[in-house]
Amino acid sequence: MKWLIFAGKNILRNRRRSLITIxxxxxxxxxxxxxxxxxxxxxxxxxxxxxxxxxHLIVAHKNFxxxxxxxxxxxxxxxxxxxxxxxxxxxxxxxxxxxxxxxGLISNGDKSSVxxxxxxxxxxxxxxxxxxxxxxxGATLSSAPKVDAPAEILLGTELARQMKATPGSVLTLLSxxxxxxxxxxxxxxxxxxxxGVPDVDKRLVYVDIATAQRLLLTDKVSTLxxxxxxxxxxxxxxxxxxxxxPRQSVQTWRDQAYYYTAVxxxxxxxxxxxxIVIVVMVAFAISNTLAMAVVERTREIGTLRALGTxxxxxxxxxxxxxxxxxxxGSLCGxxxxxxxxxxxxxxxxxxxxxxxxSVGYPLQINFSPLLYLLTTLALVLLSVAAAxxxxxxxxxxxxxxxxxxx
Amino acid sequence: MSADATTPDAALLRLSDVTKTYRMGEExxxxxxxxxLTMQPxxxxxxxxxxxxxxxTMLNICGLIDHPDSGKVELEGxxxxxxxxQALTLVRREKIGFIxxxxxxxxxxxxxxxxxxxxxxxxxxxxxxxxxVSDILAKVGLAELERRRPDELSGGQRQRxxxxxxxxxxxxxxxxxxxxxxxxxxxSSQIVGVMHELGRMIGTTFLIATHDPRLTLLCDRVITMNxxxxx
Numbered sequence: 001m002k003w004l005i006f007a008g009k010n011i012l013r014n015r016r017r018s019l020i021t022i023x024x025x026x027x028x029x030x031x032x033x034x035x036x037x038x039x040x041x042x043x044x045x046x047x048x049x050x051x052x053x054x055x056h057l058i059v060a061h062k063n064f065x066x067x068x069x070x071x072x073x074x075x076x077x078x079x080x081x082x083x084x085x086x087x088x089x090x091x092x093x094x095x096x097x098x099x100x101x102x103x104g105l106i107s108n109g110d111k112s113s114v115x116x117x118x119x120x121x122x123x124x125x126x127x128x129x130x131x132x133x134x135x136x137x138g139a140t141l142s143s144a145p146k147v148d149a150p151a152e153i154l155l156g157t158e159l160a161r162q163m164k165a166t167p168g169s170v171l172t173l174l175s176x177x178x179x180x181x182x183x184x185x186x187x188x189x190x191x192x193x194x195x196g197v198p199d200v201d202k203r204l205v206y207v208d209i210a211t212a213q214r215l216l217l218t219d220k221v222s223t224l225x226x227x228x229x230x231x232x233x234x235x236x237x238x239x240x241x242x243x244x245x246p247r248q249s250v251q252t253w254r255d256q257a258y259y260y261t262a263v264x265x266x267x268x269x270x271x272x273x274x275x276i277v278i279v280v281m282v283a284f285a286i287s288n289t290l291a292m293a294v295v296e297r298t299r300e301i302g303t304l305r306a307l308g309t310x311x312x313x314x315x316x317x318x319x320x321x322x323x324x325x326x327x328x329g330s331l332c333g334x335x336x337x338x339x340x341x342x343x344x345x346x347x348x349x350x351x352x353x354x355x356x357x358s359v360g361y362p363l364q365i366n367f368s369p370l371l372y373l374l375t376t377l378a379l380v381l382l383s384v385a386a387a388x389x390x391x392x393x394x395x396x397x398x399x400x401x402x403x404x405x406x
Numbered sequence: 407m408s409a410d411a412t413t414p415d416a417a418l419l420r421l422s423d424v425t426k427t428y429r430m431g432e433e434x435x436x437x438x439x440x441x442x443l444t445m446q447p448x449x450x451x452x453x454x455x456x457x458x459x460x461x462x463t464m465l466n467i468c469g470l471i472d473h474p475d476s477g478k479v480e481l482e483g484x485x486x487x488x489x490x491x492q493a494l495t496l497v498r499r500e501k502i503g504f505i506x507x508x509x510x511x512x513x514x515x516x517x518x519x520x521x522x523x524x525x526x527x528x529x530x531x532x533x534x535x536x537x538x539v540s541d542i543l544a545k546v547g548l549a550e551l552e553r554r555r556p557d558e559l560s561g562g563q564r565q566r567x568x569x570x571x572x573x574x575x576x577x578x579x580x581x582x583x584x585x586x587x588x589x590x591x592x593x594s595s596q597i598v599g600v601m602h603e604l605g606r607m608i609g610t611t612f613l614i615a616t617h618d619p620r621l622t623l624l625c626d627r628v629i630t631m632n633x634x635x636x637x
Contacts, residue, residue: 006515009514009515010514012514013513013514299510300510300512300513303504303506303510303512304523305471305495306471306498307499307527308495308496308498308499308524308527308528309495309499309527310495313527398472399466399471399472400466400471400472403471403506403510
């Protein structure tokens with residue numbers, strides 16, 4: 001305790017210099033916490049979007065993910081109702097949604113365009129999509145379409161623009177059946193949607209599963225998407241589902257989240273580099289302050305050594321000074337970061353759309369106790385290392401030389 | 407050359423043929439030339455000589471903060487040359503006190519803390535430290551000023567703090583380097599009186615480098631150095 005008090009008094013010798021060092025450390029700490037918090041928010045948002053899009057787990061035929069199909073639904077799933085029932089009996093599963101993936105041509109009679117279609121269970125699908133899918137006009141597909149009612153579709157906004165379609169328009173879907181022949185189906189546009197990615201909106205078609213199966217002449221589905229109650233249970237549930245359906249293949253949302261993986265990898269490098277630059281900057285600031293203190297106190301160090309202070313005790317005092325500078329600076333940075341996080345939470349700032357997307361996203365900063373702890377620890381340890389580095393030689397300097405230092 | 411006292415077996419400090427040379431660029435400057443000295447417990451010794459005569463080097467070696475090039479230094483019969491740096495530090499901590507010409511107090515510490523520091527280093531419990539520091543501060547007349555920092559004290563008061571710091575652990579030996587050089591004559595007389603009185607009371611051996619004749623009058627022995635040799 002005495003050493004700590006002594007170190008504290010030493011910090012107060014040159015208040016302005018110490019204050020500037022603490023401010024630099026605080027700015028550095030806040031920079032790391034805000035940048036890191038923003039990256040964590042982005043990861044979390046992208047993770048949720050990816051999981052909402054594909055489902056936490058995707059169950060498919062064992063060849064579905066590895067071998068291209070010769071004909072549509074060659075590697076489709078049979079008896080999906082039974083699988084869905086068994087999956088939804090698990091307490092960790094929110095719902096299991098079958099999907100039919102298909103593609104073909106869409107026509108308004110005057111012109112045609114390529115589409116990428118998805119046959120879905122409307123009741124669950126649009127509930128799980130949440131903010132990842134926005135209805136631009138019209139309404140979502142009916143959960144329980146009438147038997148004799150004309151087939152309905154949702155169109156991506158860009159595709160609707162190409163087809164000059166609005167809700168109520170009648171279009172024709174043309175696709176290859178499971179037998180390899182062509183089949184066409186007249187459909188009514190129920191609404192237009194966007195997923196925020198223009199390239200996807202240019203090809204996107206949603207129909208209910210029955211319509212998709214009617215078009216492809218099949219009773220199979222492509223995949224069964226499993227939505228969990230807790231994303232963190234993904235890996236554990238994957239093992240369980242793989243055990244439950246040993247003849248099927250199971251992937252996680254991560255396996256299909258190429259955008260998430262790419263952004264995470266990019267942000268890790270950007271924010272990692274930024275963090276290193278900030279840490280080096282703080283290290284220099286603290287080293288500089290302590291180095292000046294060491295030189296200014298050379299005679300005093302000589303006196304303390306003459307009185308019987310061991311070199312390691314001298315280094316300890318400087319290390320404690322480093323801990324105080326780094327610790328107080330980190331604490332101030334934490335408070336600043338918390339305040340900014342809170343302001344961003346209330347202010348609803350928006351980020352511009354990322355490359356390849358048409359909608360922005362909220363600028364928010366996640367509060368991560370682990371990030372706060374690691375940042376503080378890193379800065380404090382760095383301060384100690386800087387103190388050790390600048391004081392170790394002086395502490396071991398011959399006492400006579402130190403006492404005669406001018 | 408030597409300046410031996412009687413009863414060598416009881417000697418506190420013994421220097422035998424100590425030589426110390428400094429290198430200044432290409433040139434070597436002898437600071438001590440085969441100096442021998444024996445000091446008895448409780449002895450009050452003044453070390454005089456012109457600037458550059460080797461007084462400071464002599465004090466540094468006697469205070470165990472410098473090493474001779476050759477010769478032997480013994481403190482209470484122990485050959486100091488055989489001790490590692492850490493052991494030397496511990497010997498200084500327990501057995502030697504220093505009074506510097508420039509006081510060398512720690513500016514961020516109060517009077518009390520400056521005097522307490524050597525006791526803290528020795529691991530003396532807080533209560534015992536308080537008792538001993540209060541006692542020595544009362545003896546040097548600074549009991550009322552224990553919460554002041556050095557910059558709030560006069561030169562004489564600072565030197566009294568330095569004396570209290572040197573004496574508080576009742577060391578065997580005190581090395582004082584011109585302790586009155588920075589003080590006016592009235593204050594010097596007070597300081598000399600305090601050192602002498604407390605030194606006698608505690609039984610500490612003093613080796614004092616000085617040019618102050620009033621100080622030499624109170625010493626048991628006055629030795630003079632010239633060109634690194636004891637006269």
